Amino acid sequence: GAVVSQHPSRVICKSGTSVKIECRSLDFxxxxxxxxxxxxxQSLMLMATSNExxxxxxxxxxxxxxxxxxxxxxxxxxxxxTSAHPEDSSFYxxxxxxxxxxxxxxxxxxxxxx
Amino acid sequence: AQKVTQAQTExxxxxxxxxxxxxxxxxxxxxxxxxxxxxxxxGELVFLIRRNSFDEQNEISGRYSWNFQKSTSSFNxxxxxxxxxxxxxxxxxxxxxxxxxxxxxxGTRLQVFP
Numbered sequence: 001g002a003v004v005s006q007h008p009s010r011v012i013c014k015s016g017t018s019v020k021i022e023c024r025s026l027d028f029x030x031x032x033x034x035x036x037x038x039x040x041x042q043s044l045m046l047m048a049t050s051n052e053x054x055x056x057x058x059x060x061x062x063x064x065x066x067x068x069x070x071x072x073x074x075x076x077x078x079x080x081x082t083s084a085h086p087e088d089s090s091f092y093x094x095x096x097x098x099x100x101x102x103x104x105x106x107x108x109x110x111x112x113x114x
Numbered sequence: 115a116q117k118v119t120q121a122q123t124e125x126x127x128x129x130x131x132x133x134x135x136x137x138x139x140x141x142x143x144x145x146x147x148x149x150x151x152x153x154x155x156x157g158e159l160v161f162l163i164r165r166n167s168f169d170e171q172n173e174i175s176g177r178y179s180w181n182f183q184k185s186t187s188s189f190n191x192x193x194x195x196x197x198x199x200x201x202x203x204x205x206x207x208x209x210x211x212x213x214x215x216x217x218x219x220x221g222t223r224l225q226v227f228p
Contacts, residue, residue, distance in 0.1 A: 032214065043205065043218045044159075091157060097214055101147045101166075105159040 002028050004096045006106035013084055013113055021079045021109045023094030029074035030096035034103065035067075038091040050077040084113045116141045118208050120219035127196050128227050135191045135222045137206030143167075145211035148182065148189045153221070154202040162204075165189065196226045 003026040013019050023033055031052050036044040048069050049057045056069035066088075068080040077096075081088050089112050095103040117140040127133045139148065150162040163173060165182050173180045177194045193200055206219040 034215075041223075043220045044216075045218075046215055049215065093157075093159065095159075095216075101164065101209055101214060103214065103216065104161070105151075107156070107158040110157070 002096070002098045002102075002104040004094065004104045004106040006092075006094055006109050008109060009107060010110045011112070013111070015085050015113055016083055018080055018082045019084055019111060021081075021092055021094075021111075023077045023079070023096070023106050025075045025096040025098075025104070028096070028098050030077075030098065031074065032097040033071060033077040034095045034097070035069060035077075035079050036093045036095070038093060038108075040091075044093060047079075081111065084111070086113045089113045116143075116146075116208055116210060116217050118206050118217055118219035120204075120206055120222050122222045123220070124223045124225070126225045126227065129197060130195050131226075132192060132194050133196050133224065133226075135193075135204050135206075135224070137189045137191065137219060139187050139189065139206070139208045141208060141210055143210040147209050149207040149209075149216065150180065150189075150191050151205045151207065152202045153205060159205070162191075193224075196224075198226050198228055200224060201226045 005024045007022045033050040035047045037047050038044045047062045050069045050071040052071045058064045071077040093108045095105045119138045146167045148165045152160040170182050179192045181190045203221045203223045205221045207216045209216050
């Protein structure tokens with residue numbers, strides 16, 4: 001079945017540093033990937049849609065300069081949290097689109113900014 | 115506007131009880147897809163079911179069953195003879211035609227006690 005991986009699964013970084021999270025579709029090519037953010041005991045909120053070879057589309061209220069997304073290949077999208085602050089601490093989940101209306105989710109990355 | 119409402123924040127049951135998780139959605143589109151996902155404590159989203167708006171047949175998969183009723187805009191999920199391993203947060207989600215963006219409900223936390 002379709003498998004999506006994320007790396008790292010957990011990361012702790014100091015305030016002011018940048019962190020890169022990778023999302024890979026392991027057994028299929030994905031033109032479109034999505035990035036979600038989930039606060040503790042809350043729902044998933046879509047941050048942006050990542051399209052291979054083009055700029056990401058960000059949801060309203062998401063700072064594109066803060067959350068840099070690169071989708072350089074059909075199997076890899078990266079999310080870089082720049083100049084991270086404690087309020088950026090969250091659970092970040094990516095998904096990859098196998099076919100219309102068929103998303104597969106990665107296992108998530110827990111980011112803690114100290 | 116699209117919206118998914120899961121009014122039950124938390125449900126606790128004892129093993130072997132049946133439990134129904136409610137999901138009510140709002141959309142003006144006539145073509146849409148509904149989903150249920152399970153999120154165990156590990157955080158990874160597990161796909162359970164996808165249903166399109168033209169298929170109102172109820173579905174059964176083992177101990178799981180889904181009741182889709184367009185008349186009440188509901189897509190409820192029932193677990194029969196619940197087990198401790200069913201303990202998780204369950205999300206209902208919606209996407210409409212020509213977009214793959216998933217709109218998630220707030221989730222229902224199910225705790226099954228032995």
